[in-house]
Amino acid sequence: MERTKEGLKERIRAGRGKIAAEKVIKGGQLVNVMSSEIYPADIAVYKDMIAAVGDVEDYIGPDTEIIDATGYYLTPGMIDGHIHSECSKMSITSYAKAVVPRGTTSMISGLDEYISVSGLEGLQEVLAEMKQSPLKVFWGAPYKTPYTIPKSTIAFNFTEDVHKEVQKWPECYGVWETVREFLQEEDEDTLGAIAEAWKNHLPVFGCAPMARGNDLNGYLCGGVRLDHESYDHEEVVEKMRKGMHMLIRESCVTHFLEENIKAVTEVNPAFARRVSFCTDDVVPSDILEKGHLDNVVRLAIKAGVEPMTAIQMATINSAEAYRIDDQIGSICPGRIADILFVKNLEEFEVSKVMTNGKMVAENHKLTYDLQAPERSSVLKGALKCKLTTKEDFEYKASIRNGEADVLALDVKGPFVRKRRDVVLQVKDGIVQPDPEQDVAIVSVLERFGRNGNKSLAFCSGWKLKKGAMASSAAPDDNNLVVMGVSAEDMSIAANYVIEQGGGQVVVADGEIIEFLPLPVGGIVSDAEPEEIAAMEKKIDEAARDLGSDLPNPMMYMFFLPITAIPDYAITDVGPVDYVNLRTFEPVLNVREK
Known part of the structure; x- marks a missing residue:
């Protein structure tokens, strides 16, 4: 629902029970990632929004659909904190078919590979495609393109002037994957993108593998909020002690979780609240065989992380790191109704998935026919x-x-x-x-x-x-x-x-x-x-x-x-x-x- 004045009136009335819920999920155990508690609670859903949690009898009307969650734990939909979905070779539509049934309901991405081949025109087509998808994409504008030093050739160059335009777009949630060397070399376009983000109160996402000491200090002084790439847990510890949110990457080719999670399991459990997960680059065969973020949660639990903490890493921690926790990351009134039905938290097998208030997947398959849009010549x-x-x-x-x-x-x-x-x-x-x-x-x-x-x-x-x-x-x-x-x-x-x-x-x-x-x-x-x-x-x-x-x-x-x-x-x-x-x-x- 849009947050216009009329839309807000509707949301508030639904939250107060003045409008009946469209769906009520009854009988489940709520995994409350905000309070680290698990307890019985029902959930009222109005359109794409969670209207109420707890005793929701007042929200049930004659046409309210009742969804039986007996025997299930109810967790928030999971968030992939850094992903180049293009590297999977699957379009946004195909990618959603693979990961949403596994419980990934949102991702943060620069969609930069699309930009490199089709510019802003192609990007607009992809942004339109994602709005028809059960998978939400929170887009970060690439700090610049190309990312290469020396500069290579692509179809479209993302510059400071482009940032002045696109950071005003409602789809823009920050500056994507700011590579450390471009800050150190004081690249003009990169500095311009960050300066523009400060004006617009947008977070700056990082990419600083092996950044330590003075180089890390300089990077942080450039305004970067989080990083998704550390090669050992000592690097994670230093970055977190210096104020960064950290994403632990577990992709199909770079398996960093086992090493990086030691920052939490061996150094300081308090780090856990600001650690989240990403996959960065995955392939369809891995997703179909092992899972997606559900697999990362299982790996974290196997490494010694408590199930509640691992679920928080996959949900609210990422939402808070990217400043989108007002929309996703928890099962709370006013948030988007992205809800997973899970039988066993230790095993974390996702049985059913609700996104945007609709039941969309069961037993690792979408429950409806999702079709890709007709492709224009820009992307063909x-x-x-x-x-x-x-x-x-x-x-x-x-x-x-x-x-x-x-x-x-x-x-x-x-x-x-x-x-x-x-x-x-x-x-x-x-x-x-x-x-x-x-x-x-x-x-x-x-x-x-x-x-x-x-x-x-x-x-x-x-x-x-x-x-x-x-x-x-x-x-x-x-x-x-x-x-x-x-x-x-x-x-x-x-x-x-x-x-x-x-x-x-x-x-x-x-x-x-x-x-x-x-x-x-x-x-x-x-x-x-x-x-x-x-x-x-x-x-x-x-x-x-x-x-x-x-x-x-x-x-x-x-x-x-x-x-x-x-x-x-x-x-x-x-x-x-x-x-x-x-x-x-x-x-x-x-x-x-």
């Missing part, structure tokens, strides 16, 4: 890349035959790339990839028709023995990333993704082995979560058939353009040394033979 546009040849993926040397000393990007985890020095052969003027040494070629092609940039570098860790793979979904820029040990297969992979209008592909010996289409912006799909999960598994299996033993070969590859975490990355402007914030030449020296 083709990749504006020229078709490639194998020569585009050959690293030319200054000698005809001999050896080259090469700096390779050596993957140590999805977000950790270290330096690896290798010696590669030069044949016919081309520096050769070397499967025996686990050295492949990686390239990023600008795909928005702005400059035609194409970069080349060398990487290790994938153990590819043959073939290539490519993806047009590659945060944070979503340019076309291609990796392989065969220039011919790399060209075939790139061209297939271009011709199909976006997706992920694995190629071997000149043949397309598997393809996952991503027609919405070249980054997501409207297909059912189960369909995307099945294709995703086939893609990763095909990559493993090329030789890779990584848990998520394609995801590890498409994270390579993220420069915000040291030490190395690659974007369309070249391979990046993020410690020194500059591009570099990967071939250090050549010797004629």
Whole structure:
């Protein structure tokens, strides 16, 4: 309900019982995250709002629907405090189908991957889509785009002037994912975004992995309220002692909860009240097999956190951190009616889900048919890349035959790339990839028709023995990333993704082995979560058939353009040394033979 004067009158009358409730939930045990109590209480719901909690007999009218909650604990809907839903390859509609039945009813997101490929026009379409979804999205305007240093190429640049416009939008709840280095380097657009947020009384969300000491102090003096990325619990403790709200991240590729929760279980239980959860990057197969935030709650309980405390971390703590606790995060009068029906708090299996006052899911499935909107050309546009040849993926040397000393990007985890020095052969003027040494070629092609940039570098860790793979979904820029040990297969992979209008592909010996289409912006799909999960598994299996033993070969590859975490990355402007914030030449020296 809108909070106009007339809308407020209606809300107040419903709260006073002057208007009968549309639904009453009877017989359940209320999990009161505000008072840390569990007790019997009924709940009156009017439209999308909780009207009353406790004895609600006065709210029952002749047409009031009675929902029997006998045997259930009633908890607030859960909040994912930081998520790039686009990295799941599911559209907002598909993503809602996957996570809402698991009890996630709200998320905080910058929707930045959509912005990078379609600008504000595409963002408006996604914001309209989410309003038809059972999943609420509290949008934070990205502090700037692109996030990269040096600046890479995307379809739309988010600047200080853009912030002056969008921070006035009713959908804007803060400044999203402010990366520490941009504050330290005193980037003008970033400082402008924060200054504008102060004027508008909007919180600033952070991203400061490994920030300690003086660098952390400077970051906090820049006005950042919370952070979602800490690599050990000592880092969590320092940040919390210095006033930050902390989100513990447990994604499908970065499992930080077991380590970071020690700040609560081993250092200081009082920290718990300002700790919340996020998943950041997830894939549909993980959600379908393990769950979403419900799984994170279970992991926290297993780690020694009391069920009430774990539920608070998944609900009210996040709402308070983001200053949206007047709307969500608790089962209290005036809040949106997002309510989970749970049989056992220790096991935390979500049986039924109410969002916005409507029963929408049962037994991990939506109970109604949710359809994606018709996509406009803004989000269905083709990749504006020229078709490639194998020569585009050959690293030319200054000698005809001999050896080259090469700096390779050596993957140590999805977000950790270290330096690896290798010696590669030069044949016919081309520096050769070397499967025996686990050295492949990686390239990023600008795909928005702005400059035609194409970069080349060398990487290790994938153990590819043959073939290539490519993806047009590659945060944070979503340019076309291609990796392989065969220039011919790399060209075939790139061209297939271009011709199909976006997706992920694995190629071997000149043949397309598997393809996952991503027609919405070249980054997501409207297909059912189960369909995307099945294709995703086939893609990763095909990559493993090329030789890779990584848990998520394609995801590890498409994270390579993220420069915000040291030490190395690659974007369309070249391979990046993020410690020194500059591009570099990967071939250090050549010797004629």
